[in-house]
């Protein structure tokens with residue numbers, strides 16, 4: 151039976167070889183998801199070692215955040231861009247979990263992240279969720295939650311405004327200080343809790359700030375940290 155399974159998988163590999171999600175080269179025996187050279191050469195930020203890093207500086211002034219960390223540096227036409235593309239648009243949610251396990255392993259090494267109480271991924275708008283079928287940030291969260299051994303609260307936040315409809319309103323709503331695109335679930339109690347908020351890519355920080363401020367409005371005593379797969 152085992153032989154048959156191994157034979158079947160060898161035949162399948164012959165016709166559909168497993169490729170590296172970062173560089174598309176064929177994976178060697180015992181390589182999974184990302185090849186060894188890519189794992190070695192990915193542009194890691196080491197943000198977790200430096201509290202006053204670029205991600206933290208970007209978030210300052212937008213959100214009362216304690217720490218902000220990104221695992222990788224995002225550059226156009228890079229291995230990281232390819233990874234993010236595969237995860238979001240090529241129906242590869244498990245890649246998100248793989249990256250979460252990778253980053254979770256690094257974060258467990260830092261005592262700071264040991265007192266995180268809950269991990270909350272940025273939700274997609276229901277329409278986008280229906281189209282994609284999964285939330286890549288939630289999969290990233292699964293990996294991190296597994297490594298930190300903390301609960302993943304996938305339904306803590308929900309999105310009330312679609313991204314596309316937000317851009318037009320941006321200037322006005324920001325001027326009014328009501329750029330609320332998220333709401334908290336009613337059952338949530340995060341008073342005096344330390345929340346690790348997750349997104350895939352940190353670009354302007356506006357989405358994470360909006361989600362974080364939604365939580366702080368409802369639970370002024372909670373502490374917020376941020377982790378993303380990459381920083382643009």
Ligand SMILES: [Zn+2]
Pocket residue numbers: 170171172173174175184185186187188189
């Ligand atoms: Zn590779």
